Amino acid sequence: MTEIRHIVFDIGKVLIHYDPEIPFRRIIADDRRRAWFLSEVCSPQWNVEQDRGRNWQDAEMELIDRFPDEADNIRAFRQNWNEMVPYAYERSVAILQQLLSDGHDVTMLTNFASDTFREAQAKYPFLVASRGVTVSGDIGIIKPDPAIYARHTKDFGLEAAATLFIDDSEKNVIAAREFGWSAVLFEDAEGLVRDLSDRGIAVD
Structure with missing residues (x-):
């Protein structure tokens, strides 16, 4: 292992x-209606386009054209x-901060x-503590596109x-491995400590 x-x-x-x-538990009190709104209107698929770089005004207008009665709730997102x-x-942040203080190259x-x-x-x-960050919305590429790993x-x-x-995200981890990185699926901080230790990186 490298x-x-x-x-x-x-x-x-x-x-x-x-x-x-x-x-949205406050904005749309009814559980079924809120679930519909967050799965069919302001859905993860809709929101990911903002991660890809679409501006919020265009995003809102696209939905308001389709769901005019939901205009206030759409803007509320x-x-x-x-x-x-x-x-x-807190535990994940403590790991990040220890890695930085120990001199590891973290982005x-x-x-x-x-x-x-x-x-x-x-x-x-x-x-803002690491050496830098690649933000998908800044470059118009989102994980798990291999191009974002190449760019970073x-x-x-x-x-x-x-x-x-x-x-x-498992799909992002798989894509990173296919690109040539080592990658681990985050489930909790203690699992991350073990994953780091397995690769010779000690954290308290």
Whole structure:
């Protein structure tokens, strides 16, 4: 096994919690109607296009044209986005910070809209602590497209075989491995400690 010299963190559901249900439990109190809205209107498939770089105004208008009666709720998604990222995973952040303090080369690679990512950085200062970050919304490419791994590798001068990627999505982990990185599926912080230890990287 090649020595790991570069560690790449995903962000959502690895370092910070994300859940659009949180504000919408207040906005749409009925469980069945809320489930329909978040699966059929402001769906994950719709939201990922903002991660790919589509601006929010265009995103909202596309839905409002199709669901005019839901206009206020559609706009509420962006307006209440901050509530969807209510806390960081303290143990994961502690691991990140120890890796940095121990001198490891750490970067981040995330599917995130450009503007909301800057809000997240302002809310969670550890998101500016690594050597740098590739944000999908900035470059118009999203995981698991192999091009985003190639772009991150090139931009940060990584050696693919010496790179470890940490992500909560199995498809993103598989794509990273196919690109040539080592990659682990994040399930919890203690599992991450074990995965790092297996690769000769000790954290408390």
